[in-house]
Amino acid sequence: MSTGQAVFAGWMEIPKGAVDENARQHAEEQALAALVDEYATTLYRVAFSVLRNAADAEDAVQEAFLRVLRHRDRLDEVRDRRVWLIRIVWNIVLDRKRRAKTRPETDDVQELARVLPAGGLSADERAMAAQHHAHVLSCVDRLPPKERQVIVLSAFEELSSVEIASVLGITESSVRSRLFRARNLMAGLLNHSRSLR
Amino acid sequence: MKPNENAGNKSVPCSDPQDFEASLRVVATLPAPDGLSDRVRARLRSTPRTARILEWPAAFRNDSAWMRSAAAAAIAFVVAGGGWGVYSRVQPNKVIAMPPHVAAPGGFSNAGAMRTPQTVNGPVLEHPANAPAVPAASPVKSPAPQVIEMPARKDKPSVPASKPDLPQPK
Numbered sequence: 001m002s003t004g005q006a007v008f009a010g011w012m013e014i015p016k017g018a019v020d021e022n023a024r025q026h027a028e029e030q031a032l033a034a035l036v037d038e039y040a041t042t043l044y045r046v047a048f049s050v051l052r053n054a055a056d057a058e059d060a061v062q063e064a065f066l067r068v069l070r071h072r073d074r075l076d077e078v079r080d081r082r083v084w085l086i087r088i089v090w091n092i093v094l095d096r097k098r099r100a101k102t103r104p105e106t107d108d109v110q111e112l113a114r115v116l117p118a119g120g121l122s123a124d125e126r127a128m129a130a131q132h133h134a135h136v137l138s139c140v141d142r143l144p145p146k147e148r149q150v151i152v153l154s155a156f157e158e159l160s161s162v163e164i165a166s167v168l169g170i171t172e173s174s175v176r177s178r179l180f181r182a183r184n185l186m187a188g189l190l191n192h193s194r195s196l197r
Numbered sequence: 198m199k200p201n202e203n204a205g206n207k208s209v210p211c212s213d214p215q216d217f218e219a220s221l222r223v224v225a226t227l228p229a230p231d232g233l234s235d236r237v238r239a240r241l242r243s244t245p246r247t248a249r250i251l252e253w254p255a256a257f258r259n260d261s262a263w264m265r266s267a268a269a270a271a272i273a274f275v276v277a278g279g280g281w282g283v284y285s286r287v288q289p290n291k292v293i294a295m296p297p298h299v300a301a302p303g304g305f306s307n308a309g310a311m312r313t314p315q316t317v318n319g320p321v322l323e324h325p326a327n328a329p330a331v332p333a334a335s336p337v338k339s340p341a342p343q344v345i346e347m348p349a350r351k352d353k354p355s356v357p358a359s360k361p362d363l364p365q366p367k
Contacts, residue, residue: 029242036237041229049224058233062240069241115227136220155221186217 028072036065039082042158043089049152050093051100052108052137054115060096064089080166086159087167094149108134139189147182154179 043064047057067088068075078084113130121129140148153164154175161179165172307313 032241033238036234036241040234040237044229044233045225045227048227049221052224054230058230058236061233062237065237065241066244069244112224116223117228133220133223136217137224139217140221151218152221155218155225157222157225190217 031075032065032069032072035068035081035085039085040065042082042156043085046086046153046156047089047093048115049155050090050097053111056096057093060089060092063092067092080163083163083166086163090153090167108137135193136190139186139193142189143182143185147178147185150175150178151182151186 040061043061044057047060048054051057051060064085068085075081109127109130112133113127116126116130116133140151143151149168150164153159153167154161159167161172161175165175168175170178
């Protein structure tokens, strides 16, 4: 007899399995809510650094936690949940970025101007800052994919090179060599664009 | 204000190409939108926890015998139709007749060859078991040359080699 049948047919006694099931489900909900509270912001930043759209980034975060919900049985086996979650959202945003068309730089400027913190800047200064950041990000987009991924993740101060290697599934030495190449390429790209102006 | 003067503010653009990481850091430290956690939790709550089980329509359930009969008939029809399709493509009169195997001369096996060339028969020893050892230098008797007889032409009477009916000149 299933739990539901026992509860609805008898009303006289509640099987012990039903209580355990409810308790287990409640514990899972609590654990998941704690994960959301702790890592939603980090995941949002990772998603935004690739997608550069607030709504898309939030959607990616929600999808990441839905995947966690689907695999909640294996949650206890995960050693580093932060890296595990970042890896999930990283795969999601890369997949979305691959499917989406290239976003024009003007969209990036408008979105950055909207989400950038004011920080005591005037409207003109904010617009100028957004334009500059969008230009830098467009140079990042021109990097080869391997170097681009490493340089985007390296901007997150809370991620060490070991954790970046774990997210990307490569060795730590590969992370360092790719980061070195990416910095050189970025310097060349920015110098070139500045000389054109 | 020059862009590089305000080093403490991350949102201010910088002209040094090496400072591009400041822009990446700005993006990496953006504040999350308000209520993000609440919205994520609300969506997680609205998602069904258990896997949804798809049920067959009533007509497809086990207690409807006529549906099972129809399905069985459809399967039988498909199998029979497929068999008939194969049979109609392979007719017995369309089977390619294979040439008969011709035994190779000389008693050798033809090794399963489809065709063997018609070769001239070689010399046949009359008594191979009782025959004395043939000297190596003795010439091998070649078979008699074949005489090909041409058909006689009808427009011209053939002249015989000897004319016995005519009187011989004396």
